[in-house]
Amino acid sequence: MQVAKHLQQIQPSYIREILAAATSEGVISLAGGLPAPERFPLSLMKDGIAQLSKDPALFQYGETAGYRPLLAYLEQHYQLASTHKMLVCTGSQQGLDLIARTFLNPGDGVAMEAPCYPGALQVFAMAQASIQSVQQHADGPNLQALESRFASGRIKIFYAVPDFHNPTGICWTLEKRKKVAALCRQYRIGLVEDAPYRELRFAGSELPMVSSFCPERSLVLRSFSKILTPGIRLGVLSGPKDWLTPLITVKQASDLHSSLPMQSLLLKLIAHPEFPAHIEQLCQLYSERYQALASALSEYLGEGFDFAPVRGGMFVWLKLPNLDPLTVAKTAISRGVAVVPSTVFYHNCTSPDSALRLNFSHEHSETLREAVRRLASVLA
Amino acid sequence: MQVAKHLQQIQPSYIREILAAATSEGVISLAGGLPAPERFPLSLMKDGIAQLSKDPALFQYGETAGYRPLLAYLEQHYQLASTHKMLVCTGSQQGLDLIARTFLNPGDGVAMEAPCYPGALQVFAMAQASIQSVQQHADGPNLQALESRFASGRIKIFYAVPDFHNPTGICWTLEKRKKVAALCRQYRIGLVEDAPYRELRFAGSELPMVSSFCPERSLVLRSFSKILTPGIRLGVLSGPKDWLTPLITVKQASDLHSSLPMQSLLLKLIAHPEFPAHIEQLCQLYSERYQALASALSEYLGEGFDFAPVRGGMFVWLKLPNLDPLTVAKTAISRGVAVVPSTVFYHNCTSPDSALRLNFSHEHSETLREAVRRLASVLA
Numbered sequence A, B: 001m002q003v004a005k006h007l008q009q010i011q012p013s014y015i016r017e018i019l020a021a022a023t024s025e026g027v028i029s030l031a032g033g034l035p036a037p038e039r040f041p042l043s044l045m046k047d048g049i050a051q052l053s054k055d056p057a058l059f060q061y062g063e064t065a066g067y068r069p070l071l072a073y074l075e076q077h078y079q080l081a082s083t084h085k086m087l088v089c090t091g092s093q094q095g096l097d098l099i100a101r102t103f104l105n106p107g108d109g110v111a112m113e114a115p116c117y118p119g120a121l122q123v124f125a126m127a128q129a130s131i132q133s134v135q136q137h138a139d140g141p142n143l144q145a146l147e148s149r150f151a152s153g154r155i156k157i158f159y160a161v162p163d164f165h166n167p168t169g170i171c172w173t174l175e176k177r178k179k180v181a182a183l184c185r186q187y188r189i190g191l192v193e194d195a196p197y198r199e200l201r202f203a204g205s206e207l208p209m210v211s212s213f214c215p216e217r218s219l220v221l222r223s224f225s226k227i228l229t230p231g232i233r234l235g236v237l238s239g240p241k242d243w244l245t246p247l248i249t250v251k252q253a254s255d256l257h258s259s260l261p262m263q264s265l266l267l268k269l270i271a272h273p274e275f276p277a278h279i280e281q282l283c284q285l286y287s288e289r290y291q292a293l294a295s296a297l298s299e300y301l302g303e304g305f306d307f308a309p310v311r312g313g314m315f316v317w318l319k320l321p322n323l324d325p326l327t328v329a330k331t332a333i334s335r336g337v338a339v340v341p342s343t344v345f346y347h348n349c350t351s352p353d354s355a356l357r358l359n360f361s362h363e364h365s366e367t368l369r370e371a372v373r374r375l376a377s378v379l380a
Helices: A042-052 A068-077 A091-103 A118-126 A143-151 A174-186 A241-255 A260-270 A275-300 A325-334 A365-379 B042-052 B068-077 B091-103 B118-126 B143-151 B174-187 B241-255 B260-270 B275-300 B325-334 B365-379
Strands: A084-089 A109-114 A130-137 A155-160 A190-194 A218-223 A235-240 A315-319 A355-359 B084-089 B109-114 B130-137 B155-160 B190-194 B218-223 B235-240 B315-319 B355-359
Touching: A042 A260, A042 B042, A068 A084, A068 A260, A084 A091, A084 A241, A091 A118, A091 A155, A091 A190, A091 A218, A091 A235, A091 A241, A091 B241, A109 A118, A109 A143, A118 A130, A118 B241, A130 A143, A143 A155, A143 A174, A155 A174, A174 A190, A235 A241, A241 B091, A241 B118, A260 B260, A275 A315, A275 A365, A325 A355, A325 A365, B042 B260, B068 B084, B068 B260, B084 B091, B084 B241, B091 B118, B091 B155, B091 B190, B091 B218, B091 B235, B091 B241, B109 B118, B109 B143, B118 B130, B130 B143, B143 B155, B143 B174, B155 B174, B174 B190, B235 B241, B275 B315, B275 B365, B325 B355, B325 B365
Parallel strands: A109 A130, A109 A155, A155 A190, A190 A218, B109 B130, B109 B155, B155 B190, B190 B218
Antiparallel strands: A084 A235, A218 A235, A315 A355, B084 B235, B218 B235, B315 B355
């Protein structure tokens, strides 16, 4: 059968496609957004896992919105407003896909930061949205450009990753957060705040979420993939009740509900007394690895290879002087280091920035140094 | 935000909406398609569950197509052709949704049996398909009507549940299977064979799948919800490789992949030496419950309340003489028994059949008899 017309241009994700090559023997991968497997909280989940087989209710069909005890816990944990509601998703990726399917007509405008998360580009392209890029500054999106997009009257949704942005690692300032929220209110834009890296802060102080300044115009996506484990495929989507109702209907048609044993396990993990210490240790580890990567980059790379320091998350955005990022990435993989070229983070694969995204969460510090040595030999 | 235009008519599933009422105290539910929880293979999965926390790889990101050892097992188990491929889905419901999203343009024709599974109606309505109903006979779909639909040139997909159909329990004859497959070949229709109840046979002999007579034109959906447990949300979709490739891309954008610990657990269950015995016992139990329901229906209901005997599955289709099925269903719930009115199984909620779907898999035999007594008081 021929695929649907609007899908004929959709490409599989570069990052997921190279996963095989990136995980092949001898290749150090700084390409994925993989958390450190040695920090998966297996010891914290051991009891929770053992108890699963004692509760038959977890193996029956469940409610689409999610496992009630988990929802109750999360609503309190995130201090959800009484006018808001939550939906458990098969990863925050599904939450994003549900948002696009529920609210977007073909041609509806979606503003996105440039560069941005390719998985979001893919979702909005599948929904046939008109993607409007807004350039990112060191403190968040270019406000003038954003307002002019909003003022055009053609934007329905603004998708943003304000905390430790993927791919750049940028964290918006407080001032920018407030201003973006004010613009969303003024122009009645739906803000989709994607916050998978928010808890992975290893320097500076936490800032309020952008959505906290415009809750009635916001949908928030949270992921448990980066702070706990991606394999369980769980995230949560929250927002105003009347926005959540149709989202739940679309989720129902999509997959009825997400795995109940995994939702029960997630509850046991986040309610575990050692959960806060787990996050602290994870941030400590990522801080060390970031320091290792950053110092190796400074040590082994010459002039013109710049990167902005980050205070959390998983990524460093390394700018390349006068080099084609795709060629660099391809050469690098043949020299045993996988990285992601900036092209994949831009709509239509145009890349005003020539850069590479480097992940520092997955590999040990010494391996990160070796990866940079290999990369330096490509860039030399 | 306003929901997308094509979703403004979509209603949440009647069955899932009444789940709360149907599970409230004192109500006997014959409404859902719930398997018997006392037969969830908890003892078979105990070791598998305990081992989960020993394998960190299950908690990392995985491949979109599925957990490789599971795929390898299933390919052999179902004797998949070398030209075919499999994709693990978050329940077969997701497989169906992925098919609709991948292959259907708005307005594309989808032929469906009438009555049919409401979750499929919902998926195809969301994809803005033009749904073309084909009446069901006791041995399968009306072939003349089916061929005239196919000959119109406007049908891309034929969605069918040939084994113990939901809601009618009908099982197509061998002859009908061959003829439908021949028509799919002749008119180049994509057959979607949904087989969640196939293994739940308690009388007669297994027949070849319809897709086995036209494998190059078929996508097959299998579910582990009815034979093992629905809570883990796993199903598998198979078909020609070039049809699976775009499906995997759409799955990737939808949720990256399905839960890996659950996929590993599923593998341990289906590869367990006691798995065949588990299925046998399940069929035995459902046979007993079906006998209890069928004899109570004959005993307590008067003339004109007919049903065709079934040889497997989970449902009996009880025809009502000159009664509005929705009114009957609503009155029944107030008298402590939940059933599903025939209207929800027809496109546009028109119902040429006045009937009720009665589930016999979830309740004990004695409870089924009590449910029929209550129903009889409504129907008197």
